[in-house]
Amino acid sequence: MSTVINLSRRRFIGVCSSLGTGLVLGLRLPAKGENSPPSHSSQLPAKGDSAAPDNSVFHPNAFIRIDRRGKVTLMFAQSEMGQGIHTALPMLIAEELEVDWAAIAVERDGLNRAYGEQITGGSSSVITAWEPLRKAGATAREMLISAAAKKWKISTDECRAESGSVIHVPTGRKLAYASLVETAALLPVPEKVPLKTPDRFRIIGRRTRRLDTAEKIDGRAVFGIDVRVSGMLYASVLRCPVYGGRLRCFDATRAKAVPGVRQVVPIDGGMSVGVAVVADGTWAALQGRRALEVTWEEGPNASLSTEGVRKRFLELSKRPGAVARRAGNVAKALAGAAKRLEAEYEVPFLAHAAMEPMNCTAHVKEDGCEIWAPAQAPGVMQQIAARVTGLPLDSIRVNTTYLGGGFGRRADADWPREAVQISQWVRAPVKVLWTREDDIQFDLFRPASHHRLAGGLDRDGWPIAWSHHFTGPSSSAHWNPARAVNGLPENAVKGAADIAYDFPDLQIEYVMANTPIPPAAWRSVAHSQHAFVNECFLDELAALGGKDPFEVRMHLLERDKVLEFSESGTPYQVDTRRLRRVLELAASKAGWGGAIAPGRFRGIACHRSFGTYVAQVAEVSLREDGTVRLQRVVCAVDCGQVINPETVEAQMQGAVIFGSTAALHGQITVENGRVQQSNFHDYRVLRINEAPEIKVYIVPSTDPPGGIGEPGVPPIIPAVANAVSIARGKRIRRLPIGA
Secondary structure, rough: OOOOOOOOOOEEEEEEEEEOOOOEEEEEEEEOOOOOOOOOOOOOOOOOOOOOOOOOOOOEEEEEEOOOOOOEEEEEOOOOOOOHHHHHHHHHHHHOOOOHHHHHEEEEEOOOOHHHHOOOOOHHHHHHHHHHHHHHHHHHHHHHHHHHHHHHHHHHHHHEEEEEEEOOOOOOOEEEEHHHHHHHOOOOOOOOEEEEEEEHHOOOOEEEEEOOHHHHHHOOOOOOHOOOOOOOEEEEEOOOOOOOEEEEEEEEEHHHHHOOOEEEEEEOOOOOEEEEEEEEHHHHHHHHHHOEEEEEEEHHHOOOOOOHHHHHHHHHHHOOEEEEEOOOOOOHHOOOEEEEEEEEEEEEEEEOOOOOOOOEEEEOOOOEEEEEEEEEEHHHHHHHHHHOOOHHHHHHEEEEEEEOOOOOHHOOOOOOOOHHHHHHHOOOOOOEEOOOOOOHOOEEEEEEEEEEEEEEEEOOOEEEEEEEEEEOOOOOOOOHHHOOHHHHHHHHHHHHHHHHHHOEEEEEEEEEEEOOOOOOOOOOOOOOHHHHHHHHHHHHHHOOOOOOOHHHHHHOOOOOOOOOOOOOOEEEEHHHHHHHHHHHHHHHHHHOOOOOOOOOOEEEEEEOOOEEEEEEEEEEEOOOOEEEEEEEEEEEEEEOOOOHHHHHHHHHHHHHHHHHHHHHHHOEEEOOOOOOOOOOOOOOHHHHHHHEEEEEOOOOOOOOOOOOOOOOHHHHHHHHHHHHHHHHHHOEOOOOOOO
């Protein structure tokens, strides 16, 4: 599914002015899904544009700066958490600007509240930036060409840009960009600029070195955990172990006796309460925390348990749900089916478990606040800091560092709130560093859910009817009930409502069941649940009809068309042709249907999410003790126009590891209101010696780009589960599979 972005000239060009240092083009992008300008803005008119500002607010994803020396600097405000956008986004501009890739510099830009919340998530960075950033580069290019033509007193038709210079085609004369920036800065901004066609791309689509690799290797890269500020103190927080519990009282006598401990203060993190020990160093803060004597008022959730949540889901699953999608008459089709199958599936709560635990450094002063954090949503941090401190937004500065993993967790506001509160209390800069145990036990979790399915087959064994009724929390509606329009929060039904298989009779229903366990977006959001359910139940239907799983999928995708539907209130488009292509490619490269080594078993799955189509074949074996060994994964991906193939491959490989971990090991359980898992010994992640061989194949495409950070996660979970089901001779309907 492509993203269409309509931009007026003033919306596209934020600033084009001579600042005495060269040509500066500022670009503001619309928020994801935004097609018309909001009513407020601090945007400036473009140079030469006499109209008043249109008062719109957009996210600043990129800026171009070319100085008098010809140095090209591309500045980006989005967060780099390993996905490679600090390389991919500059590639878009460099392509159209016609500059040598090796000659550009990239800077992370700061936060400006005029740009909105500035969230990096939803695999949307390249989708959103594809057209506007290319226009930014093309606009700068055309203005530089016009500047050269003006100096030569010739037509622009006689000129072209190449490698940071403008060339007069008939004579071969050249003018470097450095000599043109001041003239270009005084020119009017063109209404329309030509964009290069894919056959002329020199940078887009080519394997390109990551701009952040060197500094990450030699240690220059600064992650949140690396931040050091003059006069900084360190804090560790002892939090109430029960959701919704309160602090009754505490005795800090022993904690204050620990050398290096400065203060002990109570805090309210919004989602949890606790007591912070502030010290000269992390070790002293941790030792002081261990010495605290605290009495909690555990409240009504003291008896909360995973089993209790599960029972509630089961009860609610018997109720009619809000209809997210309907086609035909599924009840009638199931009643008349030659064969019918019913099944119940369950998925657990999951932690994000990023390698860099939560951390935030804040310095609150009387006239302002400065924050240093590995943030996915610096704008949210700014707003939270304003609420906590009472300071105006303009006085709050957020510095975004590199992120040691995000997966949606670093878009939340509980951990920066703590740092701001503590700094405000102690009147000094403070770094709050979570332990691994804090990070897992006080995470905001991927919701659990229960799924009840029914499917019908015709006399030839082909699936003809599909019913899917699911129950569970919504990570968006939990915090903001208004997000559940007609009982259907978008982030809960995606992956279910937009199932790609063209069943003549189909019904998707959802019953929202929020729990005291705080939910959050998790890499691929609800797609991670629905792909498992859809693709595993489809394998069950294939087995019931005596069909090959690959052939069943191809049969249900045989209509080469774009499916469009919007029953849930959200318009969906699914191109069945693209899903067929990745399915065929993955099956072919994996040798599906051919011979396989003794003791090995294959599973297949495909899924569309974030505008990208992915199919995967997982190959597993069983050890002597019955545990699973993931041997090999073949992945085919169609993400539209590829910016950097190396980034696509790396993201798919990472998604396979991330999703396989969830399939085999991932599970958060609660007993007596407390999370039972605490570290990687009981919240397992796939280890390096368990990593499979991973082969990634990219489908060439000129379609607009889709997302790439998340789409590799959903299909690997059912691919592994389907393979293990064959190996064990028993269907996997509940995760985790178990090693």
